[in-house]
Amino acid sequence: MTGTYHDDLEIVRTEIDKCMKCGNCMAVCPVYSVDKDEAAVTRSKIAVADAVLDGRLELDDPDVYDMAFNCLVCKSCMSNCPTKVGFDRIAIALRAALVRKNGLPWLKRMIFATLRNPRLFDKGMKAGAALQGIAFKGDKRIKAISPRSPFALVGGSLGFDAGRKMPELTVTPLRDRVPEVVRPEDVKVKVAFFTGDSLNYFYPDAGMDLIEVLTENGVEVHIPKGQSCCGIPVLVHGDIDTARNLARNNLDQFEATGCDYLITGCGSCGGAWQHDYVDLMAGDPVYRAKAERWAKRTYDISTFLTQVIRFRQPRGVVDKVVTYHDSCHLKKTMKVAAEPREILRSIPGLTFREMSAPDTCCGSGGSFVLTHYGTSSALGRNKALDIVKTGAGTVATGCPACMMQLLDNLSRFGDRQGVTHYISLLAESYRKER
């Protein structure tokens, strides 16, 4: 296997050279909007990568590490870049170079090690679900949990105070609730569903809704039990080995389904299949072709419903005022923005209200919310206030990580508006027909 930018920072030199330093990234960078200093902005991160390559800055400089990880990898800058610099590649290449040089910090090493072993990870998540009552108290109305004292005291600086709301961990994950193949009576087309860990462990109900909507439309759904995490959480931390292992496993698992379509309900997972696996496997003689094949077959559920099959118009009345948050990876990586809105507008009784700047990052960034709670929270608050201004009682989105962030921030700064995956509203409408 030949190396890619994940293995050699020098390979992103051409991307680095594309940057004109015009600063257009400043207009949209969520981290810059909070920090207001140049090092937060994409063009500076590119300048730093350039300086590291030229030897003007040491990779060991702790500021370089901090700067490299002070980024949500939301790709907002890429949508606003006149010369289309592939900054996601530069960011990942730089982080991978840092990890190659200094290794992973021990906490990340421990967490990522469990991800490498899906069975161990599964056991851990289930044990967590069983034990969550000790450290967390539940809020049944919004299916959320909050840290109890004394955990809340210890975790306060990281945002794990008593007001923090997180989705409750589920004792029975999605993939344990369904057989490997869910078959409607009249099968028109077969798809494979990549659940991702978030839908599997945190939002299995949304995952069930997604399966239900597909079967409602005559789609046979394959849900390979052996699928693992998409790898984005480790890839963005520069753990390339783990990311490649996860990618290879997923590619094998889905090859075995014999399906022509792969469906995701999470922008980050879908982006991994559409782009990152191709990049990760670019130097791999065996998996490169597989990754390219599956990249072309990957669809967000909304795109599949609106553009591949014409989904059946729902008839059940859902009497809700709903606004929609564009998840960064769904809109900026998968280029999906019109489709979820089309689905929401098709639902009888549902009033759709656009919020201001719906595609501004909510500040989640996966684990960014844990490592940079202050910035994340400032962004989450702005998003919550934009949602409140619409008067909507429910915010829909297409990414579980955003759902978690919206849940927490709406409970702090909003009026505990409902947070849902848009597919759940369509499922609700179908159910109300019966």
Place this chain on the structure above:
Amino acid sequence: MLDKAVVQQLQGAVGDRNVLTGKMDMLAYSYDATADMPRQLPDVVVLPTSSDMVQQVVRIAKANGLAIYPRGAGSNLSGGTIPLRKGIVLSFQRMNKILEIDPANLTATVQPGVVIGELNAAVAGHGLIYPPDPGTVATATLGGSCAENSGGLRGLKYGVTKNYIMGMEVVLPSGAKVRFGGKTVKNVTAYDFSTLFIGSEGTLGITTELTCKLIPAPKYRRAMMGVFQTLEDAGNAVAGIIAAQVIPATLEIMDNMTIRTVEAFANIGLPVEAKALLLCEVDGMSEELVNTEAEAVIAVLGRNNCDYKAANTDAERDQLWAARRNALPALASLNNTCIVEDATVPRSRITEMLVACEAIAAKYGVTIGTFGHAGDGNLHPTILFDKYDQAMTAQVHLAVDEIFATALQLGGTLSGEHGIGMAKMKYLSDELGQSGLDLMRTIKEALDPDYLLNPGKMVPLPEVLA
């Protein structure tokens, strides 16, 4: 390395969080948006949040003989914010409050770090706009654009930054603070200080507050585009529009190189053999007047041998604008380095200037695409090259020299809107002569005898001359 005691004084003045000294942070402030410029690491970056803090920083700098490089968003195209002599980068990124919007007096009072687009968003609810619109409205600060006297697409009809600054607060190199102008439309008290500081590129004083003039937002607009087979026809159309007594809000031109590059980049259906493209937009408060002006423009286009289109909807307008919007991104994508010049000529010499740019590109074997504001004669010859190729870079420098010489021969100027900075300093005497340079130096030294503010920009340093 800066003396620790100085860093502590600065921290005392603006707070620990607002003083940066790490090497990585210095690197982040070592450049701006200008290509092909030397870079330099400052000793320290200071981010004040009030004019009192700015005064304190100036006094500390003065006492320690440190240069001060004021900086907004660092989006300028003249090397204006590069800290050539190290010292302090004084960044206004955190001094960014809109202090007041006064619809009755049609003014807004802002701190210098407010971004132009954010001011426009804030006044939109009152049906008002702040018209100056450099290409970087979404990032450029009002302080920075005031220092550069930025122009923009709407310059022909609405003027440039200097026409919209009614009052200022400035911290002088002595550390004193001065306020002048204000909310009155008329004000002839004392010298017109604002014209001294606007466009002074941070070499005379540091703007710490601005009172901006606002105007009612035009309610109607219409856009049209003409595609020409000769540059002469395009030039005649520009002259014809003005002769028809229409002052368009924008009147943009693009040469063949730009048209071809945009088409290859964005596939929007432009005829790649066309020699020039004109994009015109008229606007105003009355639909009838706007339609009359649009018809007059269309009549002129019709008489000048072009294929023309007029937009009837916002979507169609957007399509017409796609060509212009993509001009710089498309050209910049051709190579790793992109110099955007702003040589400006009288409107009647636009055609000659475009022809000259094509000839210069051929003569030196370099890639130049030219587009710009035909209505006000402000062109952007954009030169693309490989910075790793030294021979090519040398040719580019010769071509740039000739572009400026040509603009001056045609009765034009070195800079329409980007400023002199360090990029165009060497040409100053060609336009102003020795007496002009001396006048500049007299003014500079009257206010800043120690060359504390933005040294090495616009006014050559004394030791460089000696």
